[in-house]
Amino acid sequence: MTTNEVTTPIESEPARETNYLNATTGIMSWLGTLDHKRIGVMYLVSVLMSFFVAGLFAMVIRIELMWPGETIIDQDTYNQMFTLHGAIMVFLVLIPSVPASLGNFVLPIMLGAKDVAFPRLNLFSYYLWVTGAVMAVAAILFGGVDTGWTFYVPYSTTGVDDRGAMDGVFFLTMAVFVLGFSSIFTGLNFIVTIHRLRPPGMTWFKMPLFLWAIYATGILQVMATPVIGITVLLLAVERTVGIGIFDPSLGGDPILFQHFFWFYSHPAVYIMILPPMGIISELISVHSHKHIFGYRFIAFSSVAIAIFSFLVWGHHMFVSSQSPLLNVVFSAITFSVAIPSAVKVFNWLATLYKGSISLNTPMLYALSFIFLFTIAGLTGLPLAVIATDIHLHDTYFVVAHFHYTMMGGALTGMLGGIHHWWPKITGRMYSEVWGRIACGLVFVGFNVTFFTQFVLGSLGMPRRYHDYSGPGWAQETTDLFHSLHFVSTMGSFIMALGFFLTAGYLIHSLFRGRRAPANPWGGRSLEWQCPSPPPVYNFAEPPHVGDCYDFSVLEWDEQEQGYHWRRDLAHDAGEA
Amino acid sequence: MTADPGGSATKSSPIVDPRSRVAAGVLGLRLFLLSLGILFGAVLIGYVVVRLSPALESTFEIPPLPRGLWLSTLFLLCSSGTIHLALTGVRRERPRRLRVGMVATIALGWAFLATQTLCWISWAGPLRSSLAEAQRAFLVTSFYVLTGLHAIHVIGGLVPLTVVTSRAFGDRYTSADHAGVRYCAMYWHFLDVVWLVLFATLMVAA
Numbered sequence: 001m002t003t004n005e006v007t008t009p010i011e012s013e014p015a016r017e018t019n020y021l022n023a024t025t026g027i028m029s030w031l032g033t034l035d036h037k038r039i040g041v042m043y044l045v046s047v048l049m050s051f052f053v054a055g056l057f058a059m060v061i062r063i064e065l066m067w068p069g070e071t072i073i074d075q076d077t078y079n080q081m082f083t084l085h086g087a088i089m090v091f092l093v094l095i096p097s098v099p100a101s102l103g104n105f106v107l108p109i110m111l112g113a114k115d116v117a118f119p120r121l122n123l124f125s126y127y128l129w130v131t132g133a134v135m136a137v138a139a140i141l142f143g144g145v146d147t148g149w150t151f152y153v154p155y156s157t158t159g160v161d162d163r164g165a166m167d168g169v170f171f172l173t174m175a176v177f178v179l180g181f182s183s184i185f186t187g188l189n190f191i192v193t194i195h196r197l198r199p200p201g202m203t204w205f206k207m208p209l210f211l212w213a214i215y216a217t218g219i220l221q222v223m224a225t226p227v228i229g230i231t232v233l234l235l236a237v238e239r240t241v242g243i244g245i246f247d248p249s250l251g252g253d254p255i256l257f258q259h260f261f262w263f264y265s266h267p268a269v270y271i272m273i274l275p276p277m278g279i280i281s282e283l284i285s286v287h288s289h290k291h292i293f294g295y296r297f298i299a300f301s302s303v304a305i306a307i308f309s310f311l312v313w314g315h316h317m318f319v320s321s322q323s324p325l326l327n328v329v330f331s332a333i334t335f336s337v338a339i340p341s342a343v344k345v346f347n348w349l350a351t352l353y354k355g356s357i358s359l360n361t362p363m364l365y366a367l368s369f370i371f372l373f374t375i376a377g378l379t380g381l382p383l384a385v386i387a388t389d390i391h392l393h394d395t396y397f398v399v400a401h402f403h404y405t406m407m408g409g410a411l412t413g414m415l416g417g418i419h420h421w422w423p424k425i426t427g428r429m430y431s432e433v434w435g436r437i438a439c440g441l442v443f444v445g446f447n448v449t450f451f452t453q454f455v456l457g458s459l460g461m462p463r464r465y466h467d468y469s470g471p472g473w474a475q476e477t478t479d480l481f482h483s484l485h486f487v488s489t490m491g492s493f494i495m496a497l498g499f500f501l502t503a504g505y506l507i508h509s510l511f512r513g514r515r516a517p518a519n520p521w522g523g524r525s526l527e528w529q530c531p532s533p534p535p536v537y538n539f540a541e542p543p544h545v546g547d548c549y550d551f552s553v554l555e556w557d558e559q560e561q562g563y564h565w566r567r568d569l570a571h572d573a574g575e576a
Numbered sequence: 577m578t579a580d581p582g583g584s585a586t587k588s589s590p591i592v593d594p595r596s597r598v599a600a601g602v603l604g605l606r607l608f609l610l611s612l613g614i615l616f617g618a619v620l621i622g623y624v625v626v627r628l629s630p631a632l633e634s635t636f637e638i639p640p641l642p643r644g645l646w647l648s649t650l651f652l653l654c655s656s657g658t659i660h661l662a663l664t665g666v667r668r669e670r671p672r673r674l675r676v677g678m679v680a681t682i683a684l685g686w687a688f689l690a691t692q693t694l695c696w697i698s699w700a701g702p703l704r705s706s707l708a709e710a711q712r713a714f715l716v717t718s719f720y721v722l723t724g725l726h727a728i729h730v731i732g733g734l735v736p737l738t739v740v741t742s743r744a745f746g747d748r749y750t751s752a753d754h755a756g757v758r759y760c761a762m763y764w765h766f767l768d769v770v771w772l773v774l775f776a777t778l779m780v781a782a
């Protein structure tokens with residue numbers, strides 16, 4: 001791990017106290033570690049590497065679509081590209097992203113604890129993730145997968161090689177199975193940690209909102225993931241033995257597969273978005289130096305989202321021949337899910353109102369999250385209306401909608417979190433100027449890429465097509481789609497530039513960045529009370545629990561370039 | 577190396593107080609069993625949905641369920657009793673009862689697996705002929721999938737059961753400290769309940 005190199009003092013700075021990064025050295029001290037901070041860092045590195053790979057696939061897709069006709073790849077390769085892009089982004093990146101990386105790092109510290117409740121299980125979860133990643137690579141080597149990330153039957157039961165083959169689909173479904181258990185164990189671990197390791201004085205309603213989000217996510221992970229687990233397992237068995245549970249040619253029921261798949265995958269979109277929402281609650285409050293508005297509303301809305309999200313999966317199946325009555329019911333419940341999401345947005349805006357907002361990188365990401373997620377939620381509504389969905393289903397409108405939620409929402413929130421906790425994790429400050437520029441590039445690039453796709457979709461461009469010309473396509477349609485696709489791809493280049501820039505200055509900061517103070521932003525939750533980077537056991541003495549959004553007890557220290565407890569207050573004055 | 581301020585926490589658990597460590601373990605195991613329960617629930621719902629589909633309605637004859645399943649059920653029910661015996665044994669500081677209970681549970685677990693295997697073999701004929709007829713395959717293979725899935729969990733349970741038993745013979749458990757026995761018992765009762773629901777579903781469907 002390159003992070004070890006932080007231990008060698010560069011320039012002539014004095015060697016630092018021991019912390020979790022330099023307490024032990026050598027590759028084995030990382031691979032076998034039980035320290036939640038190191039496991040969090042390993043997850044972060046692994047998840048970002050997967051993000052890079054899946055991002056490359058995305059660029060291949062975008063370049064193919066820049067011009068009508070076959071541009072760089074044929075249709076079979078194209079099918080494999082979007083399948084791998086989607087499957088890796090969902091199962092290897094977004095599902096574990098925030099909880100397993102940032103959550104692992106900050107959750108125990110926010111609780112003033114030494115570690116999560118089950119450190120061994122935590123490491124085991126990580127290796128399950130690694131196993132899943134290896135199997136995903138095996139899927140690519142064994143012929144690839146072209147079913148789409150949704151594995152719909154019968155695409156997935158009648159593959160390129162026929163049944164009985166240990167081919168790409170088999171390996172990728174088994175990878176999803178293994179990754180599912182990694183996710184279950186992480187969720188279980190965090191729920192137990194929050195139940196059993198809260199410090200005296202920290203009641204449920206004094207927890208940072210990030211922890212409420214992680215808790216609600218944990219419920220979804222434990223209760224929804226087993227369904228996808230058994231579904232992909234049955235699919236793999238069906239492929240190899242021919243049991244006939246989903247495949248219509250064997251007497252199975254393909255709609256059943258869709259029900260099972262979405263019974264998990266709708267809650268799964270909230271597994272992806274709830275933790276970033278929790279991050280945003282922290283960022284908005286800390287960087288506007290103002291008490292969070294509507295604490296209880298935000299906390300309960302996380303739980304409400306978790307519960308509601310089990311009841312709406314059918315909105316993915318309006319055109320699947322499920323009964324019209326079911327359609328109406330699912331449509332109605334879907335609208336009610338939008339309410340708790342909107343409650344959060346209103347409370348964030350109310351927090352910003354009259355706050356003293358620092359427009360630094362994490363805050364810029366938070367604002368960008370609110371903007372993009374609002375568009376995402378609003379465009380979910382026409383998809384939830386049966387009449388409009390019949391037109392929009394399986395078009396680029398859906399693609400744009402879920403990229404606004406998953407990339408504009410989940411990934412933007414994660415980037416905000418990475419920047420917010422970077423000083424804590426690495427002990428270094430990144431370049432604020434480059435941070436803002438990169439955030440701007442990603443924001444602009446993202447909107448150019450995906451807003452265009454709303455237009456494409458409503459004009460009727462179907463998703464998962466590698467070409468939009470030839471017989472059956474009017475010339476004007478091809479020309480129109482060509483210009484829109486071209487703009488969209490240009491946007492994705494801008495976005496890619498933003499990401500490379502981000503990687504550049506973050507890595508640079510590891511070697512040349514200014515040493516981070518314990519509390520650079522003026523945060524009040526417990527992780528800002530321990531040094532940056534934290535020592536192995538996080539706290540030498542129990543930290544002071546109080547209202548974690550009461551910033552009046554902190555003051556800026558010019559010399560330290562960070563915040564600390566107001567000198568005129570006794571340390572326990574802030575405890576409510 | 578930074579000093580560990582709460583030195584008594586073991587390396588693998590940050591929780592110092594042994595009783596709350598067990599409470600955490602129990603909560604964790606309950607959540608895991610909830611998750612597994614949903615997994616089994618989903619597969620049973622899937623089975624019932626396909627079984628009720630008109631395409632399968634009375635067109636095909638399937639052989640009656642092997643009688644041996646009743647014997648398996650009996651073994652598994654008894655093993656739930658014996659593990660309970662073991663648990664009350666350790667709670668009341670009766671090491672002999674603990675050991676007998678554990679050994680009996682393992683024996684009954686293996687007996688269960690043995691009868692299941694015989695049942696599977698007895699259906700091998702229909703299995704072979706059904707694989708030729710696509711529509712019929714579901715009725716036969718689903719029996720193997722459902723019972724097989726359960727059997728895998730039984731095998732998975734025998735591993736910790738064996739470890740705990742050997743520790744019981746090493747006198748490692750007391751009435752105050754017997755988390756291992758308790759976790760095993762929780763898991764084993766869970767397997768019992770899953771089997772009863774699964775068996776009942778198969779009976780009704782047949």
Ligand code: HEM
Binds near residue numbers: 150
């Ligand atoms: C206000 C809340 C939301 C509403 C009302 C909503 C509604 C919908 C509907 C009705 C569809 C189905 C469209 C179709 O296939 O025709 C859909 C698709 C989708 N949504 Fe949302 N959504 C919401 C929030 C989210 C969030 C927060 C995420 C993820 C973080 C998300 C991710 C997705 C994905 C991935 C798909 C498409 C999956 C696929 O077919 O490949 N949605 N949404």
Ligand SMILES: [Cu+2]
Binds near residue numbers: 266269313315316
């Ligand atoms: Cu959905």
